[in-house]
Amino acid sequence: MEGFLDQVDPLNSRQFYIAVKRLADSLSYGTDRSPFLGAGVEYFQSRPYEIGDSIKSIDWRVTARTRKLFVKEYETPKRMPCYLLIDTSASMTISSQAKSKYGLALQVAGGIALACLDRISPVGILGVGERDLRISPSLSRDQIMQWLIRLRKFRYDERTTVGRRISELDSSVSHRALVIVFSDLHDPTALPALKQFNQFHDCVVLQFRDPAESELRGSGFLRAREAETGNRFVTHGRRQWLDQETIEQELKRGGIDHLVIETDQPFVHKLRQFFASRDVFSRGSR
Numbered sequence: 001m002e003g004f005l006d007q008v009d010p011l012n013s014r015q016f017y018i019a020v021k022r023l024a025d026s027l028s029y030g031t032d033r034s035p036f037l038g039a040g041v042e043y044f045q046s047r048p049y050e051i052g053d054s055i056k057s058i059d060w061r062v063t064a065r066t067r068k069l070f071v072k073e074y075e076t077p078k079r080m081p082c083y084l085l086i087d088t089s090a091s092m093t094i095s096s097q098a099k100s101k102y103g104l105a106l107q108v109a110g111g112i113a114l115a116c117l118d119r120i121s122p123v124g125i126l127g128v129g130e131r132d133l134r135i136s137p138s139l140s141r142d143q144i145m146q147w148l149i150r151l152r153k154f155r156y157d158e159r160t161t162v163g164r165r166i167s168e169l170d171s172s173v174s175h176r177a178l179v180i181v182f183s184d185l186h187d188p189t190a191l192p193a194l195k196q197f198n199q200f201h202d203c204v205v206l207q208f209r210d211p212a213e214s215e216l217r218g219s220g221f222l223r224a225r226e227a228e229t230g231n232r233f234v235t236h237g238r239r240q241w242l243d244q245e246t247i248e249q250e251l252k253r254g255g256i257d258h259l260v261i262e263t264d265q266p267f268v269h270k271l272r273q274f275f276a277s278r279d280v281f282s283r284g285s286r
Helices: 013-028 060-066 101-118 141-150 162-172 190-197 211-215 244-253 268-276 279-284
Strands: 042-048 070-075 082-086 123-127 134-138 178-183 202-209 221-225 232-236 257-262
Touching (some): 013 101, 013 268, 060 070, 082 101, 101 123, 101 141, 101 178, 123 141, 123 162, 134 141, 162 178, 178 190, 190 202, 190 244, 244 257, 257 268
Parallel strands (some): 082 123, 202 257
Antiparallel strands (some): 123 134, 221 232
């Protein structure tokens, strides 16, 4: 598409797939139940044996305790769709490191997508920049990976639309859904929309941050240009697009799990611990 530029990323398509596959394996490693919406059947209750019941379903522990035949009943968990909301705006692509916030977000999104698909949980993709990117929840690994690879091309002039896209999704999704937001949260309308969405759905925010954003603190007055609009302005080093403390407090008040991923620091273990500790992923499969 005209006006799009390839992301500065040394990984080709095959290497990108290998990287996200390793991340998916790490997220699921050592768990009998994936934190991404377990599939299959789950134990529901035990009841007295009836003629015709399979002997394979006998609950031997209850039978031994009561001295009467009991069988186990199972239920198929509802598979809650997972939407990946990826911020494609210009501020995500500007970087002081070899890997931009945008490049890292795509890698993490890919790993989470494969982890969900491994557990038969449909995955959808929604762009929260200015591009009209909407992929309905699908179980097709090839389709999801093709779109993630295509997303490695970006524009330098896109504005963020996190708040608006979340509000649109909230009005269009009728059943409970899991939404994972990949953004630097430079959109001031994002927090109210996220808190509203989380009242009826399950929302997770992965915030990506470049070290240069923290280094601006206390640096006095400086001239700057906003990446998404091109507007020049004079600001103070202590000024941020959204104060980090406010972001953390508002998301906590909204009951939204939130993880900050720094582009210059290891993140895999931190990410795995974050998802492993989330009770809501286990609840979502029931």
